[in-house]
Amino acid sequence: MVVESREWFLSSYAADGVPTSEHLKLRSVKLSLDETSIPENFVGIQLLWISVDPYLRSRMTGHMDGLHFPQFSLGQVISEYGIGRVIGSKDSKFTEGDIVINPFMPLSEYSIVPNTFLRKVDPDNDMPLPEYLNALGIPGLTAWVGIELVGEAKQGLNVFVSAAAGGVGMFAGQLAKLKGCRVIGSTGSNEKVKMLKEELGFDDAFNYHEETDFDAALNKYFPNGIDIYFDNVGGKMLEAVLNNVNKGAKIPLCGMISEYNKAWTDRDGVRNLLNLVGKEVKMQGFIIGSYLNHLGQFEMDMQEYIKAGKIKSKTMINIGIESFLESFASIFSSSNVGKVVIHVAE
Structure with a gap:
């Protein structure tokens, strides 16, 4: 043949x-x-x-x-x-x-x-x-690891997800909601903002093309500060987040898509890393290959959520x-x- x-x-x-x-x-x-x-x-x-x-x-x-x-x-x-x-x-x-x-x-x-x-x-x-x-593949597993294991999401925390309408971000936000968190997402269009709020259950969302002052936007949407930032974007958004984090905040670094198409010398630097020290913030990069021993629990959780209509x-x-x-x-x-x-x- x-x-x-x-x-x-x-x-x-x-x-x-x-x-x-x-x-x-x-x-x-x-x-x-x-x-x-x-x-x-x-x-x-x-x-x-x-x-x-x-x-x-x-x-x-x-x-x-x-x-x-x-x-x-x-x-x-x-x-x-x-x-x-x-x-x-x-x-x-x-x-x-x-x-x-x-x-x-x-x-x-x-x-x-x-x-x-x-x-x-x-x-x-x-x-x-x-x-x-x-949901049962790389995007779902990545979101689950970042929210469940790295971010340690729990009831009452304020969670921000960038690129929230993307393959990973949409699950990160929904999983955080299932943990009882207040969840805000950023995305690239008003249509996606509407989808996040009306279909995926985010508490709120904003269009980063319209709210271009990220520091002001985060201060508005998080008057009580950010406890977990699920970072898909990096660059200027990460810098703005560091001005709005609470003491002991956790930042799971999933990806930095704003920087992928630039040589490293042209990428946006983050100028306020000192905030990590003063607020005792834990910022941790992760790749799912290091968490495959949790695959069985992830699949069990996610299939249960999907069948119950809790994850879309x-x-x-x-x-x-x-x-x-x-x-x-x-x-x-x-x-x-x-x-x-x-x-x-x-």
Whole structure:
């Protein structure tokens, strides 16, 4: 069985700015999926769904960045968190027709991958497949770790979430509400402000394009100060937060999307870090790979919340593997609502 497979690969490094068709290219290759072509402990996969996440940006610069993910090599196929169907297997744990999740799925319509990170989707678990890339995937887990473990959210605390209508922020806010917190979010449009308040249960939200004096905005929305800041943005927003935190506040650093497309020498510096000392603030970066021992508890919690209607997802679904470049750019332009995923095949 030989198939024609389209795949995205890195053509040239992008030191700054949003990667374009100069840096990421789509090519077509022939791939043999005969039994003799699949090595032992490998599996042949047809890609069904693929996630689109901002952290990929740090793997395309040509040098190690603050996130410390390994760089893609030139000519290498991009990999992402994805869902696929087994169409050939040299591993007894996986059979033809199984639906599997792979955190390092090649962005290719067909591929042969090692069994190392593959995990089967339970066919009896009545969840839409995109949910495994959303609430039950990297965004949900990231929000859960930041709010539950790093932020230690509890009843009565004031929580601020930046990029609150994005794939991670929307869950961070909802999880904080379930802990009994007062939650305010910032986002990039009035439509998203309305969604956060009316659909996702945030206590309030503001459009950072309209309220451009971040220090004044936070002082208005948090007259009693900020106890937890779930940071997805960094830069000027982080600086403004540090002027409005309470003593003993916690700041889980999830990401800094305002800085991803800049060389580090051009990034916004935070001038008031001394506030961390005087107010005994704990600011902690985290990556979910260090918390995978909590995966079982996360999945149990999140599935219970979803089934009870306590957590809602927002998913922006684009169609076809060819939409990856446009989908990736949308994350940095604030044109996406919720988690961005691509539906590659049925």
